[in-house]
Amino acid sequence: MVEPNWDYFIHAPLDQGTIRFETKTERALHARVVAAEANWMQYKTCEQLSAYWSAKLDLAAFREGREQAKQK
Numbered sequence: 032m033v034e035p036n037w038d039y040f041i042h043a044p045l046d047q048g049t050i051r052f053e054t055k056t057e058r059a060l061h062a063r064v065v066a067a068e069a070n071w072m073q074y075k076t077c078e079q080l081s082a083y084w085s086a087k088l089d090l091a092a093f094r095e096g097r098e099q100a101k102q103k
Contacts (some may be wrong), residue, residue, distance in 0.1 A: 033069040035062035053097065060090040 037059070045052050052058040067086040071079040 033066045033073070035059070035066045057090070057093060057097070060086070060093055064090050 045055065045058065050061065052061065064083070064086040067079070067083040071083045073079075
């Protein structure tokens with residue numbers, strides 16, 4: 032099973048890597064989506080698919096909240 036390297040997401044600079052993130056939370060949520068997708072592709076179970084959808088929804092909700100905060 033794929034598990035994100037949480038230590039990297041806590042300590043690495045935000046401007047490092049090919050995708051630029053505004054916060055470490057956003058980067059960690061994105062890592063969760065990538066790991067959940069890899070797990071679903073490997074195991075192809077309903078449980079893994081549900082975890083992938085949940086991770087995507089969490090990331091989308093976080094980004095939507097950030098956008099709303101910026102508009103205020």
